[in-house]
Amino acid sequence: MKHTLSVVVENKPGVLTRVTSLFARRGFNIDSLAVGTTEDPTLSRITIVCSAADTPIEQITKQVHKLINVIKVQELDPSESVERELVLFKINAAPERRHEIIEIANVFRAKIVDVGRNSVTIEATGATDKVDAMEDLFRAYGIKEMARTGKIALTRGREG
Amino acid sequence: MSDRITGAEALVRCLEAEGVDVLFGYPGGVALPIFDALYDSTKIRTVLPRHEQGAVHAADGYARVTGRPGVALVTSGPGAANTITGLANAYMDSIPVVVITAQVSTAVIGTDAFQEIDITGITVPITKHNYLVKNASELPEAMKEAFHIATTGRPGPVLIDVPVDVSKGELDFKYPDSVNLPGYKPTYKGHSKQIKQAVSLITRARRPLLYVGGGVLASGGAKELKELAELMQIPVTTTMMGKSVFPEDHHLWIGMPGMHGAKYTNYAITEADLLIAVGVRFDDRVTGKLAAFASKAKIVHIDVDPAEIGKNKPVDVPIVGDAKNVLAGIVAELRKAGAEPKTEAWVKVVDEWRKQFPLHYGGHDVAADHEQLYPQYVVQRISELTKDRPTVICTEVGQNQMWACQYYTLRHPRTWVSSGGLGTMGFGLPAAIGAQAGRPDALVVDIAGDGSIQMNIQELATAKVNGFPVKIVILNNGYLGMVRQWQELFYGRRYSASVLPQDCPDFVKLAEAFGCFGVRVERPGDVDSALQAAFDFDGPAIVDCRVVPEECVYPMVAPGASIDEMLGGVPGCPVSEMLDDELLEEVWE
Missing domain, CATH: 3.40.50.1220 (TPP-binding domain)
Known part of the structure; x- marks a missing residue:
């Protein structure tokens, strides 16, 4: 079972290591990780997608919360939050197939950010399933390289 | 009014402000500015252990008996590395310990400089929190937070790494009155x-x-x-x-x-x-x-x-x-x-x-048995002889510890010092020194095994030189007793690497070599007089008790078994068969 955790931490050196090493130590796998500052420059938000076989997620949220530099830990319910991921695909594209690939990119409202003699680089954002769907389609052409940022997320607006 | 002093002086002032009266410190290159500042402190007694591990265990023992944080100070590199077992021990048992490690200069951190080690990186999993202080001006705040974190909520060890240029650098000193830790708010009041x-x-x-x-x-x-x-x-x-x-x-x-x-x-x-x-x-x-x-x-x-x-x-x-x-x-x-x-x-x-189903051993009147000296009997005698005086019992780890648990009768809070979660052999003697530093009035007894005591035996010099009259009672069975017990029960008596000759070292001579009192006991009839002589001696003492070699700690729950299935001891039976029906009915509806 996968969980998305939003962890607000003090923006200080070494804090990321404290958080991530805790996951490994307590037997939780990190599937993706995204870090950046928040509206308050003294704070950072770490968005972690993680999974654990048997241990309840509550155990890791409590352990993370114990870290001195951690201000807030929240498990995000997918139906109550907005989730996005950014991805870059560099796809094999001989000139005669370039058009097809661009078509697919347009369907997904992705952007062409670079075109080479034999490749096209596409930038896309979306929820994880959309990014997965694009990846699946582009595999048919051959993905030379791919970089995903990992998910970032915020709870939806109604609770302020 | 600003007070311009060095980082090292500030560090000592912080310790004084926290009420630290004793510190276990082992110097070395980059720690020298701090030790130099300590030289002028009239409030803090610096005790030199013989190993940095001993320093942390001593701080730990001090904390356990006083409830106040214990403090250790060591140099960088190997000095810092040697604190790891002590930190892990304090972390597992939630003991408030503050360890200050000196560090190479900030200018060379990350360059594999001489005696450089990433001690904050290494100790993340075994400290409640740790700090690498990069500016002298940040030192007072880090110290204040460290003591606050170590002693509040669920207590635990905190490490502060102080680069040499920070301890030599200058700052306007003011010790903060309070801490600002937005992510740390322990809950004290129950719902x-x-x-x-x-x-x-x-x-x-x-x-x-x-x-x-x-x-x-x-x-x-x-x-x-x-x-x-x-x-x-x-x-x-x-x-x-x-x-x-x-x-x-x-x-x-x-x-x-x-x-x-x-x-x-x-x-x-x-x-x-x-x-x-x-x-x-x-x-x-x-x-x-x-x-x-x-x-x-x-x-x-x-x-x-x-x-x-x-x-x-x-x-x-x-x-x-x-x-x-x-x-x-x-x-x-x-x-x-x-x-x-x-x-x-x-x-x-x-x-x-x-x-x-009482705890029992020996099977007959052990006091009257002139040949067999049972380790449990020794513990019982310590218990009896110390019952009317303030006493702190420390233990090493293994059979000695379990027999101390079973046969010593404790009566007052904070009179028990034993390594729990980590099970650290070699903890007892340095912890006893720390306990004695915290409780100068008490008789401090370290119930030891012949294996464990050899792990930090060098601290006998610390005890002697600094006037900590701890009494070490070795239940000497010539084995790593608990290991041997497991090998007997679960490994077909194949005593792989668990045999220690009972007469090597000669613990009496060893005590004497350190200028301490040593006495050997081989028969039950001699236990009381030997213990009394050791307790009465004005200084550290070793009582080397040559006990029955293959005695096991019973009862025992095999690893992974249910706790009502116990090996050894008086044979048990289903609970329903143990008690008369009337009583059963009353309690079990």
Whole structure:
């Protein structure tokens, strides 16, 4: 079972290591990780997608919360939050197939950010399933390289 | 008015402001500015151990007996690395220790400089928190936070890494009055609704049991615990970490639970209908097979650390809060409700078990046996000879520790110093030194094994030179006794790497070589006089007791077994067959 955790931490050196090493130590796998500052420059938000076989997620949220530099830990319910991921695909594209690939990119409202003699680089954002769907389609052409940022997320607006 | 001083001077001022009166410190290159500043302190006594591990264990022992943070100071690189076992030990047992490590200059951090080690990186998993101070001006705040974090909430060790240019650098000194830690707000007060629920379970329970640990000691809740136990007549079992929090000569005290608990203790847990767990963490050495542990009981779990609640065992009533506060809250509610104890029959049942399945050894009159010296007998004699004087019992790790648990009768809080979670051999002697530093009035006895004592034997010099008259009683059986016991029981008596010749070293000569008193005991009849001579000696002493070599600690729950299935001791039988029907009916509906 996968969980998305939003962890607000003090923006200080070494804090990321404290958080991530805790996951490994307590037997939780990190599937993706995204870090950046928040509206308050003294704070950072770490968005972690993680999974654990048997241990309840509550155990890791409590352990993370114990870290001195951690201000807030929240498990995000997918139906109550907005989730996005950014991805870059560099796809094999001989000139005669370039058009097809661009078509697919347009369907997904992705952007062409670079075109080479034999490749096209596409930038896309979306929820994880959309990014997965694009990846699946582009595999048919051959993905030379791919970089995903990992998910970032915020709870939806109604609770302020 | 600004006060321009060096980082090292500031560090010493911070320690003084925290009320530190003794510090265990081992100098080295980059630590020298700090040691130089300490040289001028009239408030802090610097004790030089013989190994940095000893420094941290001593700080730990000091903290356990005083309840105040213990402090160690070491140099960078190997000095810092040698603190790791001590930090891990304090972390596992939630002991407030502040370790200051010197570090190479900030200019060369990350370049593999001489005696550089990333000690903050290394100690993340074994400290409650740690700091690398990069500016002299940040030092007072880091120190203030370190002491605050170490001593509040669930206590634990904190490390502060101080580069040499920081201790040489200058700052305008002002010790902060308060800390600003937005991410650290321990919960002390238990939720009143949860307390009411606990009270409701306690008033209804027929077979309640208090299962209490180090958290009660840490919170200073011994008095509140006793009030609750006596008010509702609830038997109390103390974990190894909780030992001394409840008087062990009290009729409601029913021993230590778990792997080497008495049969009656483990039966009581197994049959209880309400387990009030306070400041404990359902450690595997206590619970054995988790599914079978207290399986008939509703569980109330009180702990200041929310992450401990439900970690190993699901609970019915979780209460996050300080043990002392919550226990006081429960007692107040019970009094308000005019609750009366309903446990007379249950206490009688447990007492019956206590009579039927006592701890025992030797099988006959050991005092009259002139040939066989049993280790348990030695512990019993220490207990008897020290019962009327202030005494702190320290232990090493292994059989010696378990026999100390089983056969020494503790009467006052914070008189027990033993390595619990980490099981650190070599802890006892340096911890005893720290304990003696914290309790100069007390007789400090280290109950040791011949294996463990050799792990930090160099600290005998520390004890001698600094005037800490600790008494080491070695239960010398010529083996790594607990290892041998496991090999006997689970590895077909193949004593792989567990044999230590009983006469090497000669512990009496070794004591004498350090300028201490040494005496050997081979017969039960000589135990009292040897112990008394050691206790009366004005200085550290070793009593080398040549005990029965292949004695096992019993009863024993095999690893992974249910705690009511115990090896050794008086043979047990199903609980239903142990007691008369009338009693059974009364307690088990």
